[in-house]
Amino acid sequence: MIENRPVSLFFSHLVLVLGVAVVAFPLWITFVASSHEAVRMTQVPLPLLPGDQFFTNLKLVLFQGLEGSGSPPVGMMLFNSLIMAIMIAFGKIAISLLSAFAIVYFKFRFRMFFFWMIFITLMLPVEVRIIPTFEVVANLGLLDSYWGLSVPLIASATATFMFRQTFLTIPDEMLEAARIDGASPMRFFFDILLPMSRTNIAALFVILFIYGWNQYLWPLLITTDRDMYTVVMGITQMLEAAEQAPDWHLIMMTALMAMLPPALVVLGMQKLFVKGLTETEK
Amino acid sequence: MLKRVHYRGSLLPFLLVAPQIAVTLIFFIWPAGQAVYQSFLVEDAFGMSTEFVWFENFAELSEDPYYLDSFLKTIVFSVLVAGLSMGLSLVMAAMADRVIKGKTAYQTLLIWPYAVAPAIAGALWVFIFDPTLGIMTYALGFLGYDWNHKLNGGEAMTLVVVAAAWKQISYNFLFFLAAMQSIPKSLIEAAAIDGAGPAKRFWTIILPLISPTTFFLLVINVVYAFFETFGIIHSVTQGGPAKATEILVYKVFNDGFVGLDLGGSAAQSVILMGIVIGLTVIQFRYVEKKVEY
Numbered sequence: 001m002i003e004n005r006p007v008s009l010f011f012s013h014l015v016l017v018l019g020v021a022v023v024a025f026p027l028w029i030t031f032v033a034s035s036h037e038a039v040r041m042t043q044v045p046l047p048l049l050p051g052d053q054f055f056t057n058l059k060l061v062l063f064q065g066l067e068g069s070g071s072p073p074v075g076m077m078l079f080n081s082l083i084m085a086i087m088i089a090f091g092k093i094a095i096s097l098l099s100a101f102a103i104v105y106f107k108f109r110f111r112m113f114f115f116w117m118i119f120i121t122l123m124l125p126v127e128v129r130i131i132p133t134f135e136v137v138a139n140l141g142l143l144d145s146y147w148g149l150s151v152p153l154i155a156s157a158t159a160t161f162m163f164r165q166t167f168l169t170i171p172d173e174m175l176e177a178a179r180i181d182g183a184s185p186m187r188f189f190f191d192i193l194l195p196m197s198r199t200n201i202a203a204l205f206v207i208l209f210i211y212g213w214n215q216y217l218w219p220l221l222i223t224t225d226r227d228m229y230t231v232v233m234g235i236t237q238m239l240e241a242a243e244q245a246p247d248w249h250l251i252m253m254t255a256l257m258a259m260l261p262p263a264l265v266v267l268g269m270q271k272l273f274v275k276g277l278t279e280t281e282k
Numbered sequence: 283m284l285k286r287v288h289y290r291g292s293l294l295p296f297l298l299v300a301p302q303i304a305v306t307l308i309f310f311i312w313p314a315g316q317a318v319y320q321s322f323l324v325e326d327a328f329g330m331s332t333e334f335v336w337f338e339n340f341a342e343l344s345e346d347p348y349y350l351d352s353f354l355k356t357i358v359f360s361v362l363v364a365g366l367s368m369g370l371s372l373v374m375a376a377m378a379d380r381v382i383k384g385k386t387a388y389q390t391l392l393i394w395p396y397a398v399a400p401a402i403a404g405a406l407w408v409f410i411f412d413p414t415l416g417i418m419t420y421a422l423g424f425l426g427y428d429w430n431h432k433l434n435g436g437e438a439m440t441l442v443v444v445a446a447a448w449k450q451i452s453y454n455f456l457f458f459l460a461a462m463q464s465i466p467k468s469l470i471e472a473a474a475i476d477g478a479g480p481a482k483r484f485w486t487i488i489l490p491l492i493s494p495t496t497f498f499l500l501v502i503n504v505v506y507a508f509f510e511t512f513g514i515i516h517s518v519t520q521g522g523p524a525k526a527t528e529i530l531v532y533k534v535f536n537d538g539f540v541g542l543d544l545g546g547s548a549a550q551s552v553i554l555m556g557i558v559i560g561l562t563v564i565q566f567r568y569v570e571k572k573v574e575y
Contacts, residue, residue: 003474005480008380008480009380009381009382011377012377012378012380012381013377013381013384015373015374015377016374016377016378016381016384016388019370019373019374019377019392020388020391020392023391023392023395023448023451023452024391025410026403026406026407026410026448027394027406029406029409029410029417030406030409033409041415042415044414044415044420045417045420046415046416046417046420048417094301095301095302095305096302098298098299098301098302099298099299099301099302099303101298102294102295102296102298102299103284103299104284104285104288105285105288105289106288106289106290106294106295106298107284107288107289107290108292108295108296111284111295114299114303117303117306117307117311118302118303118306120306120310120311121306121310122562123555123558123559123562124310124314124555124558125509125510125558127509127510127512127531127534127535127554128317128509128531128534128551128554128555128558129310129313129314129316129317129551129555130534130535130538130539130551131317131320131538131539131544131547131548131551132312132313132314132315132316132317132320132548133309133313135313135316136308136309136312136313136316137309151305151309152305152309153309154305155302155305155306155309155310160302167285168285172285172286172287175285175287175288176287179287185289185294186294210396210397213399214397214398214399214400214402214513215399216399216400216401216512216513216516217512217513217516217535220516221539232399232401232402232513233401235401235402235405235517236401236405236516236517239405239408239517246412246415248409248412248415251405251409252406252409255402255405255406258399258402259397259398259399259402262397262398262399263394263397263398265397266393266394266396266397267390267393267394270389270390270393273393274389274393274456274460277396277453277456278456278457278460
């Protein structure tokens, strides 16, 4: 703050509070809806204050799910989402670390060729090549499996770029010292490079976990077995069922469950998250 | 980009890049090639025979009024999403940059929508604007406005724009705030001493200096609106009513998986790939340029 202007400062706070209120409004409505019983959720106007059925609804949704929607209990979908998100995040980090290590620390034939090949993945999101990718996964027999949900999404140019950037800032003396001490390349990788990139790995993990958790189109296409549904795609099934019988209190409880884990990750690791976001994208 | 001190080639580096390259080849390059190949084919109604037709699928698309209409809608949609979301977050970032206390608290309260999946964001907004039960529908009814996005295309578009922009506010806010905080305080102080008020400083110093970030965000937001809003459209309107919200990504899915027009859908995929490639090139060519302070 440069000068003392109480009125303009007050105005700034006012705008921010209003902004936060607008942004948080849907969350509040979701929470309120998830804490009422079915009957109350069919009466206009809908409540603006929470009711007392939150835990009843929570139990119902987690262990039984929404009847007539064709989706499994939400507990199961949450578990599937968790597995998928973790597999994607770990997979991306692992293969990107290795390829960035090769590209930065080794001189070998086709180095630049491989680099550009990885770069291309940046330009081909799932959404633009859905049908052929679906065919490949179907031919490999990976439909309705955790591998099918995660492996096609784990090639990542952004993660490779970020690790490349990180490795380039690590002083050359590190490798020289390791060599003098007789460390093999893999020993150097595990004992020096990995520990030195710890924060970057953690920051990237936050971003990639959210990316994986929030996948929608891909699980929608390749899962037909309801035991493999993820929670984010399960919500659409429920919305379709809502055309006949709007069990909004249960749908909103599911929505709440679906956004809670990634939101907690973002808020709990806010610093890492901001770092990861601003560094991977730029 | 190669380290000055490095290892000589052997088998190891190939093994290290192998997993990444394998995934890229199997799930990216090959399918993309297939999409390009299929876009030159026409399959008969029973899938019995295919015919190589060169650019016929593309020619057909260029004359298909539905496709052109969808293109136009995608442009309107992304301009509205980018404009609304960037506008709101710019204002909030400017305010957060000014306050002394509570900057982090505001940031915490504003960043969580980033974590919400597009489909879930759609579900929240659909509930709020539900034609019979929704709270906003009720409030609008009070004002004498009859809201029904299931019948009215314009309202459906408004709803998906609001849901998509809402989700993107956190991202834009973070980047705007970071850009504003990296401007040297001495510049702002000098302007203040010269008698420039907060508004004047914002327009003549802050806004020009954050222009690279603004441009970067514009590209990112357009990419987001083009490709990542599938979940929102699918959960809110399913492209309806009467294709009013059928943006390009949704149309590829709809024509390919629901309509089973493989050639046409593949041709649309190829066009979309062209757009992503164009946007990525723009991003890399121009965003890297930094403003000199």
